[in-house]
Amino acid sequence: AQTVTQSQPEMSVQEAETVTLSCTYDTSESDYYLFWYKQPPSRQMILVIRQEAYKQQNATENRFSVNFQKAAKSFSLKISDSQLGDAAMYFCAYRRLPGAGGTSYGKLTFGQGTILTVHP
Amino acid sequence: NAGVMQNPRHLVRRRGQEARLRCSPMKGHSHVYWYRQLPEEGLKFMVYLQKENIIDESGMPKERFSAEFPKEGPSILRIQQVVRGDSAAYFCASSPRQGSYNEQFFGPGTRLTVL
Numbered sequence: 001a002q003t004v005t006q007s008q009p010e011m012s013v014q015e016a017e018t019v020t021l022s023c024t025y026d027t028s029e030s031d032y033y034l035f036w037y038k039q040p041p042s043r044q045m046i047l048v049i050r051q052e053a054y055k056q057q058n059a060t061e062n063r064f065s066v067n068f069q070k071a072a073k074s075f076s077l078k079i080s081d082s083q084l085g086d087a088a089m090y091f092c093a094y095r096r097l098p099g100a101g102g103t104s105y106g107k108l109t110f111g112q113g114t115i116l117t118v119h120p
Numbered sequence: 121n122a123g124v125m126q127n128p129r130h131l132v133r134r135r136g137q138e139a140r141l142r143c144s145p146m147k148g149h150s151h152v153y154w155y156r157q158l159p160e161e162g163l164k165f166m167v168y169l170q171k172e173n174i175i176d177e178s179g180m181p182k183e184r185f186s187a188e189f190p191k192e193g194p195s196i197l198r199i200q201q202v203v204r205g206d207s208a209a210y211f212c213a214s215s216p217r218q219g220s221y222n223e224q225f226f227g228p229g230t231r232l233t234v235l
Binding site for chain 2: 042043044045046047050091104106107108109110111112113
């Protein structure tokens with residue numbers, strides 16, 4: 001079974017600085033999707049960024065970028081120029097590809113989350 | 121295009137009662153997923169449904185929990201004879217179809233409190 005581990009329960013950063021959130025995962029699949037979700041105090045889950053494992057190029061979305069190390073099964077999120085609105089719980093998640101067989105391709109497997117605090 | 125709707129947003133039940141959580145997917149979405157988030161934890165997959173079919177229920181507890189997604193109307197997650205351990209936030213997500221990548225869009229969640 002796939003597992004996702006976030007080893008940092010809490011992180012903090014000064015406004016305008018850069019912070020990196022860590023995520024490792026375990027899978028026997030060769031192709032899959034990885035995601036970072038943000039959950040602010042409203043509890044609404046918001047997709048921040050996604051990465052297809054077959055793509056070697058790291059995904060970027062404005063101030064958010066990932067460092068995807070497939071061999072190491074590592075998928076970290078870098079937030080540049082941190083803003084107060086970035087304060088939230090961040091979840092790393094894994095999803096199989098639909099063509100990989102079986103019926104479990106629908107589910108997202110989440111890590112435990114990292115609470116990010118942004119200091120003004 | 122309205123997002124994923126869940127109701128009620130907050131639900132209080134006494135032990136032994138039934139809880140019904142409703143999820144209306146985004147327009148045009150025929151795939152629904154339910155997740156549970158216990159306090160201080162990540163979301164845990166419960167069930168994946170398409171219209172009138174359960175595709176994957178590997179995350180559903182064997183007893184007291186059931187889910188449906190009828191041809192017409194919202195998806196329903198039903199918890200019978202609730203216990204205190206059922207207290208959690210229940211999230212629904214929807215996607216348009218399978219195939220290649222399809223993002224799951226999440227609703228705001230239903231917070232269930234069992235007294």
